[in-house]
Each structure stands twice: as C-alpha cells, then as structure tokens.
Amino acid sequence: MKSRTVTPKPRLKMADIAKMAGVSTSTVSRALADNPLIPLPLRERIVALARAQGYVVNQQARGLRLQRTNTINVVIPLGHDKDQLISDPFFLEMVGRLADQITLRGYEVLLTKVMSPTPGWLERIIQSNRSDGVLVIGQSDQHQALNAVADSYAPLVVWGGDVPDRHYCTVGVDSVAGARLAVEHLLKLGRRRIAFLGLPEAPEVLLRRQGYLEALAAAGIPAEPALTAPAHFNAEPELEGIHHLLSSGVTFDAVFAASDVIALGAIRAMTEAGLRTPEDVSVVGFDDVTVAQYSWPPLTTIRQDLDRGAREMVELLFQRIEGKTTTSVFMAPELVVRQT
Amino acid sequence: MKSRTVTPKPRLKMADIAKMAGVSTSTVSRALADNPLIPLPLRERIVALARAQGYVVNQQARGLRLQRTNTINVVIPLGHDKDQLISDPFFLEMVGRLADQITLRGYEVLLTKVMSPTPGWLERIIQSNRSDGVLVIGQSDQHQALNAVADSYAPLVVWGGDVPDRHYCTVGVDSVAGARLAVEHLLKLGRRRIAFLGLPEAPEVLLRRQGYLEALAAAGIPAEPALTAPAHFNAEPELEGIHHLLSSGVTFDAVFAASDVIALGAIRAMTEAGLRTPEDVSVVGFDDVTVAQYSWPPLTTIRQDLDRGAREMVELLFQRIEGKTTTSVFMAPELVVRQT
DNA sequence: TTGAAAGCGCTAACAC
DNA sequence: GTGTTAGCGCTTTCAA
Numbered sequence: 166m167k168s169r170t171v172t173p174k175p176r177l178k179m180a181d182i183a184k185m186a187g188v189s190t191s192t193v194s195r196a197l198a199d200n201p202l203i204p205l206p207l208r209e210r211i212v213a214l215a216r217a218q219g220y221v222v223n224q225q226a227r228g229l230r231l232q233r234t235n236t237i238n239v240v241i242p243l244g245h246d247k248d249q250l251i252s253d254p255f256f257l258e259m260v261g262r263l264a265d266q267i268t269l270r271g272y273e274v275l276l277t278k279v280m281s282p283t284p285g286w287l288e289r290i291i292q293s294n295r296s297d298g299v300l301v302i303g304q305s306d307q308h309q310a311l312n313a314v315a316d317s318y319a320p321l322v323v324w325g326g327d328v329p330d331r332h333y334c335t336v337g338v339d340s341v342a343g344a345r346l347a348v349e350h351l352l353k354l355g356r357r358r359i360a361f362l363g364l365p366e367a368p369e370v371l372l373r374r375q376g377y378l379e380a381l382a383a384a385g386i387p388a389e390p391a392l393t394a395p396a397h398f399n400a401e402p403e404l405e406g407i408h409h410l411l412s413s414g415v416t417f418d419a420v421f422a423a424s425d426v427i428a429l430g431a432i433r434a435m436t437e438a439g440l441r442t443p444e445d446v447s448v449v450g451f452d453d454v455t456v457a458q459y460s461w462p463p464l465t466t467i468r469q470d471l472d473r474g475a476r477e478m479v480e481l482l483f484q485r486i487e488g489k490t491t492t493s494v495f496m497a498p499e500l501v502v503r504q505t
Numbered sequence: 506m507k508s509r510t511v512t513p514k515p516r517l518k519m520a521d522i523a524k525m526a527g528v529s530t531s532t533v534s535r536a537l538a539d540n541p542l543i544p545l546p547l548r549e550r551i552v553a554l555a556r557a558q559g560y561v562v563n564q565q566a567r568g569l570r571l572q573r574t575n576t577i578n579v580v581i582p583l584g585h586d587k588d589q590l591i592s593d594p595f596f597l598e599m600v601g602r603l604a605d606q607i608t609l610r611g612y613e614v615l616l617t618k619v620m621s622p623t624p625g626w627l628e629r630i631i632q633s634n635r636s637d638g639v640l641v642i643g644q645s646d647q648h649q650a651l652n653a654v655a656d657s658y659a660p661l662v663v664w665g666g667d668v669p670d671r672h673y674c675t676v677g678v679d680s681v682a683g684a685r686l687a688v689e690h691l692l693k694l695g696r697r698r699i700a701f702l703g704l705p706e707a708p709e710v711l712l713r714r715q716g717y718l719e720a721l722a723a724a725g726i727p728a729e730p731a732l733t734a735p736a737h738f739n740a741e742p743e744l745e746g747i748h749h750l751l752s753s754g755v756t757f758d759a760v761f762a763a764s765d766v767i768a769l770g771a772i773r774a775m776t777e778a779g780l781r782t783p784e785d786v787s788v789v790g791f792d793d794v795t796v797a798q799y800s801w802p803p804l805t806t807i808r809q810d811l812d813r814g815a816r817e818m819v820e821l822l823f824q825r826i827e828g829k830t831t832t833s834v835f836m837a838p839e840l841v842v843r844q845t
Numbered sequence: 846t847t848g849a850a851a852g853c854g855c856t857a858a859c860a861c
Numbered sequence: 862g863t864g865t866t867a868g869c870g871c872t873t874t875c876a877a
Contacts, residue, residue, distance in 0.1 A: 170830070171655070171656060171657065171658065171659040172656065172657060173657055173658065173659065174657040174658070176632070176634075177632075178853095178854060178855085179854065179855065180854080180855095188863075188864085189863065189864045189865080190854090190855075190856090190864090191856075191857080191863070191864060191865080191866095192862085192863060192864080194855070194856055194857085195856090195857090195862095195863090198856085202862065202863085203862075203863085204862075207862090216625075219625065219628050219632060220632070221628070221629050221632035221633050221634075222633070222854090222855075223569075223633070223634040223853090223854055223855070224633045224634055224635050225565060225568045225569045225574065225634050225635070225853090225854080225855090226569050226634075226853070226854035226855040226856095226869090227854080227855055227856080228565045228855090228869095229563075229565045229566050229569050229853090229854080229855075229868095229869050229870065229871090230854080230855045230856050230857090230868080230869050231855085231856070231869085232869070234565065236615075239616075253601075254594075254795060256601075257597040257598065257600070257601050258597065260597070260600070260601075260616075261593075261596075261597050261600075264616050264618060265618070268617075268618050268620070273615060273616075273617065273635065274615065274616040274617070275576075275613060275614065275615055275616075276579075276600075276604050276613075276614040276615075276616050277608075277613065277614070278604060278605070278608050280608070285556075285559065288559050288561070289561050292516070292517075292559060292560070292561035293561050293562070293563070293564045294516075294561075294563040294564055294565050294566075294870090295564050295565070295613065315511070316511060316512065317511065317512060317513055317514040318511065318513065318514070319511040319513065429799060455594060455796060456795060456796045456799045456800075459769060459796045459799060459800040459801070460796075460799040460800065460801065461799070461800065461801025461802070461803075462801070463801075490510070518870060518871085519870065519871065520870080520871095528847080528848090529847070529848045529849080530848090530870090530871080530872090531847070531848060531849080531872080531873075532846090532847065532848080534871070534872055534873085535847090535872090535873090538872085542846070542847085543846075543847090544846075547846095562870090562871075563869095563870055563871070565869090565870080565871090566853090566869070566870035566871040566872090567870080567871055567872075568853095568871090569852095569853050569854065569855090569869090569870080569871075570852080570853050570870080570871045570872050570873085571853085571871085571872070572853070634854090846877105847876105847877085848875100848876090848877085849874105849875090849876085849877100850873100850874090850875090850876100851872105851873090851874085851875100852871100852872095852873100853870105853871090853872095854869105855868100855869090856867105856868095856869095857866100857867095857868100858865105858866090858867085859864105859865085859866085859867100860863105860864085860865080860866095861862100861863085861864080861865095
C-alpha cells in the first residue's frame with residue numbers, strides 16, 4: 166500500500182495552552198503538576214483543556230530543567246562474545262522482566278547494547294545524561310570498567326557473579342553453589358567423566374567452573390584439563406567447544422554447560438554424532454531459560470530466578486537513586502531435574 | 506557486601522571544557538562536532554581534552570536545542586491481553602532484533618510497554634518528545650488508535666497484518682496466506698476436523714482465522730463453529746481455549762494455533778489429557794519462535810522472518826523520518842514442517 | 846577564525 | 862493566587 170501524505174500537527178507547547186486558558190505558563194505548569202497552589206476549579210479547567218488539545222509536556226525540556234529523565238538505562242555489554250545478538254534468550258528474558266519492573270514504577274526504559282566495549286564506554290553512557298540510573302545485565306569481561314565507575318556513580322546495579330574486589334552493587338545467583346549442585350547431581354547419577362563447557366572470559370563462567378572443580382575435588386575425582394572446552398554463550402555457529410571435545414577423542418559421560426543455550430547446542434551436536442542424551446551422556450545446563458522446559462529431552466538445569474532477580478535489581482537501583490546504601494543480593498540456585 | 510560510600514564526580518559541562526581550553530563554548534561545541542571551521546590542531550586539542558576529562562555532551566540539552574533525540578521508541582501495546590508480560594517470546598525476539606537494527610544506525614532504543622491502552626496513549630507517546638520515531642510491535646486491538654495518528658505523524662511503522670482501511674505503514678507477514686498454508690498442510694495429512702485456537706481481538710488472529718476458513722472452504726469442508734476456541738497469546742494460565750475444546754466433547758484431529766506459544770500450550774494440555782501429538786492430533790503453530798525448534802516434538806509452524814521484518818521496519822522508519830513516502834511490506838510466510 | 850547572545854520548552858524562586 | 866523572570870546545557874546565527 167502506498168502510504169498517504171501526512172500533514173503534521175503543529176506541536177503544542179505550554180505557552181499555547183497558557184494563551185488559550187488566558188493564564189501564564191507558570192500557572193499551566195503548576196496546574197498540570199497538580200500543584201495545590203492553583204485553585205481546584207482552575208486546575209481542572211487547564212488539565213481538561215490540555216487533554217482536549219492533546220497537549221503533553223515536552224519531556225526533553227522538562228528533563229533539562231529538572232535534571233532528571235525519568236528513565237532507566239538497561240545496558241547489555243557484549244564484550245566477551247562479539248557477535249552475540251541481543252537475541253540471546255537469557256538476556257532477552259531478563260530485559261523483559263526488567264522492563265516490566267521499571268514500567269511498573271513509572272519510569273521509561275532505555276535499552277543499550279554495547280557491541281565492542283571501548284575504554285570509557287560506561288562513563289560515556291552515564292555522562293550522556295540520558296537516564297537516572299543504569300542496570301547492567303552481565304559482567305561480560307568488563308569487571309574493571311564497572312569498578313572504575315562504581316566509586317563515583319551511585320545509581321548502578323549489575324546482574325552478575327560475586328567476583329572478588331567488586332565495588333559495584335550486584336544481584337545474581339551463587340554460581341559456585343549452582344555449579345556444585347549440578348556436578349553433584351551428575352555424580353549421584355554415577356557419572357565420573359564430566360566435561361565443562363563454557364568460555365571463561367565472563368566471571369560467571371569462571372565461577373561456574375570453580376564450582377565444578379570444587380565438586381569434583383570433594384568427590385575425590387581429579388579434574389582433567391582435557392574435559393574443559395570453551396564455548397561461547399550462543400549456540401549456533403559456536404559449537405566449537407563440544408565439537409572439539411567430540412573430535413578430541415576424550416571420553417566423557419556427562420556435560421555441565423555454563424548456560425542452557427550451550428547445553429542445548431551440545432545436545433544437538435552430540436545427537437548428530439550419535440551420542441544419546443541422557444543414555445550415553447547426561448547434561449546439565451544453567452539459567453533455566455524458557456526453552457529449557459520445552460526442549461527435548463527437557464533440560465535438567467540450574468534455575469536462576471529471573472523474576473525475583475529483576476525485582477531485586479530494580480528495587481536496589483531505586484534505593485541507590487534515593488541515596489541509600491544497599492547490599493548486594495545473591496540468590497540460592499536451584500537444581501531443576503528434568504530428563505537430561 | 507555492603508556497598509562503599511560513593512563520592513559523585515561533578516558533572517562537567519561544556520563551559521568547563523571551554524574554560525580549560527581557554528576558548529568559548531561555541532568553539533568547543535564546534536570542535537566536538539568536527540566542524541571544519543575550527544582549525545584541525547585546535548579541534549584535536551579540544552577533543553583530546555574532552556576525552557581526557559571524560560566529558561560527554563549532555564544529550565538532554567543537545568536534544569532540546571536540536572529538536573531531536575537520536576532515539577527510536579519501540580512500543581508494545583498489550584490491549585488485547587491485559588496481563589501479557591513483555592516476557593512473551595515473540596515480542597522479546599522482535600524487540601531484540603529491532604534493537605540490533607536501531608543500534609546499528611547509531612540510535613538509542615526506548616522500550617515502552619503499554620499495559621492498558623487508554624484513549625490517546627499513542628498521541629501521548631508521540632507528543633512527549635522522547636523519540637524521533639515510533640515502532641509499534643503488533644496491532645493488538647489498537648487499529649483505530651494507530652489510524653488516528655497516522656495522518657498527522659509520519660515516523661511511525663507498525664508490525665502487523667494487512668487489515669482493511671489501514672492508514673499506517675506496516676510490515677508483516679501475509680497472515681491469511683500463512684494460515685492457508687497451515688491448514689492445507691493439515692488437510693494433506695488427511696486431517697478433516699481442524700480446530701482453530703486464538704483470541705480474535707487482534708487483527709492478525711482474525712486474519713489467520715480467515716485463512717483457516719478459506720482453506721477449509723476451498724477443500725469443501727464446512728467450518729464448524731465449535732472448533733474455534735479463544736486462546737490468549739500467552740500459554741500458561743490461559744489455556745482455556747484448548748481446555749474448553751477438550752472438555753466440550755467435540756472431536757478433532759488437528760489444531761491450528763494462532764501462535765507458537767498457544768500451540769505449545771495446547772500440546773502440553775493435550776498430552777496431559779492423554780492425546781498424543783502428532784499421532785492423535787496434528788498441530789501447526791504460527792511465528793516460528795526459537796522454542797518451536799527445540800520443543801518436543803519439534804513444532805510444525807508458519808515461519809515469520811523476524812530478521813528481515815526488523816530490518817524492513819527500521820529501514821522504512823528511517824525513510825519516513827527523512828520525509829520519504831513508503832510502501833508497506835508483507836512478506837510471504839513459509840511452512841516449516843517439523844514433527845507435529 | 847572566534848565569540849556574544851539568543852533561544853529550544855520547561856519549572857520554580859521570587860515578587861506582587 | 863498568579864505572573865515575571867532566570868536558567869537548565871547546548872547549538873548556531875550574527876557580528877566582529
């Protein structure tokens with residue numbers, strides 16, 4: 166369909182409404198802000214007029230004057246995994262929940278994807294004055310960058326792991342404990358040669374690997390370096406990890422993957438290679454993304470409570486915006502046993 | 506961890522940089538904009554100084570002056586389905602792809618969820634001056650609202666169906682054709698009693714039902730009202746559609762669902778009721794969401810090319826921002842035969 | 846080549 | 862109660 170010609174409406178400004186109402190802009194401004202200084206009848210008349218005319222306060226001007234934006238910036242740094250799209254299910258589910266929570270509080274959501282973090286990327290986001298607070302989803306490999314701003318910028322909350330020497334407020338799941346849960350489950354199943362799949366550039370992955378090693382040590386099983394293979398967070402072309410493992414000739418009877426997406430990719434690759442899950446190889450993922458429960462076989466995984474996580478992040482952020490001191494939150498992970 | 510006390514950095518303004526450089530703000534402004542009026546050495550000196558000081562132009566002030574925001578507003582109206590979260594996979598995947606495309610063009614993404622559209626919701630979004638253009642994902646039941654602004658506001662593109670009397674520029678998939686594809690596939694499978702699942706308040710669903718009826722008519726099969734059951738877009742508690750069908754005693758040997766999420770929910774409900782897919786009941790969904798290929802059995806569905814859809818939407822939007830006239834795009838749907 | 850000054854649209858301190 | 866006015870931080874016209 167050819168779109169018809171558009172005749173733009175002139176943008177009304179407060180002065181226009183003031184003129185129509187026969188008052189000054191201050192009065193309109195106060196009336197629209199429900200300021201009791203303006204007598205109720207007049208206030209109502211002005212509000213009605215503004216409504217009728219379709220007038221809405223210019224947020225840009227208002228923001229400049231008030232030095233606030235009514236906006237929260239949700240940032241996804243993709244440093245560790247250059248071509249990972251926002252399309253990754255974990256990030257997307259997190260974004261959705263954060264957006265729900267932020268909207269609930271009457272704030273707007275600014276969504277920023279940082280493709281290849283260049284030095285100062287976070288400072289630039291903060292200094293650009295586009296938001297009243299920043300929520301970062303995942304530390305990626307940007308721990309230093311986060312620390313760098315944490316001491317001078319309060320309204321910042323990060324989703325991630327409890328890495329040492331962390332100056333910023335964090336919400337996350339205890340990755341080490343989660344990984345131990347996963348590996349202990351595999352050990353209980355009688356598995357002994359357990360592979361770890363994950364690219365250890367993101368701190369979360371490192372922590373999960375640490376939990377993996379701890380669980381093995383606790384069971385008296387020596388860790389075998391050949392059983393750890395790198396895997397990017399996204400599944401499709403980056404199945405090098407599992408392929409590498411498969412072609413290396415190393416034998417293994419279980420896989421603990423640093424994320425569900427990696428786990429799902431691994432299952433697919435193994436199936437193609439003639440290995441059955443869970444008969445030949447047991448698999449445990451991490452995240453409990455929506456796909457995990459619909460996949461076949463339904464994926465056994467470590468659940469991160471994203472609903473609660475999003476609520477906590479937003480709650481902490483608003484506390485910090487108000488100048489309060491906050492305490493980081495690490496939630497207990499939960500093993501969800503399904504069929505892999 | 507207790508977060509340490511934060512000592513906020515004073516926010517630098519352009520005047521500060523100007524003072525340090527010993528020039529006026531005009532010069533700094535021009536230098537940072539790479540204006541050739543400023544001799545290169547001076548320009549470089551100022552840019553370097555700004556970098557070193559971590560100065561970034563205040564976008565709020567810049568926007569007010571320039572009357573632009575460098576931001577695209579991605580809007581999700583949830584009129585037809587009050588409690589549908591942004592968490593719905595289809596919306597989320599669309600948001601991710603749109604964000605990717607918008608970011609690629611150097612614009613910011615403002616994400617707005619409209620919970621219960623009140624009259625004038627879209628006008629308010631537009632008039633608030635927070636973005637240079639609006640992308641609406643799905644018509645929901647807001648066709649009239651979209652039409653209402655389309656004649657006076659150009660930079661608007663909607664993802665949705667080709668409904669009659671549509672004034673706004675749209676990108677979408679030919680829902681009628683897609684539905685026909687789905688039903689023809691089921692007919693080819695020998696199915697004759699095909700149920701339709703979907704809440705016909707959104708135009709897309711209506712179109713899909715229309716295609717369903719057309720395909721049945723073409724095959725000389727009378728449509729049976731009892732075989733159409735309402736279903737919300739989200740799966741979990743809203744399985745009334747399939748449950749209603751199951752408890753009504755109507756017999757059916759196939760289901761065409763208006764979305765993958767509905768299809769997945771239906772399969773689950775039927776499995777619980779002792780009906781096997783695809784042995785007893787064949788199922789075809791719509792969307793080809795990521796879960797569809799991981800689910801078990803892998804879902805046969807009508808594919809919407811979201812990657813291309815997102816690219817088209819953003820491309821058309823930027824053309825409209827530049828004042829060009831655009832033509833709506835409806836892509837050919839594709840039947841993806843998997844195992845249901 | 847550079848700077849002074851106006852103004853984007855709004856809010857609020859201050860004056861009446 | 863209401864209006865006048867200053868100013869948020871920036872860009873750009875105009876003048877030098």
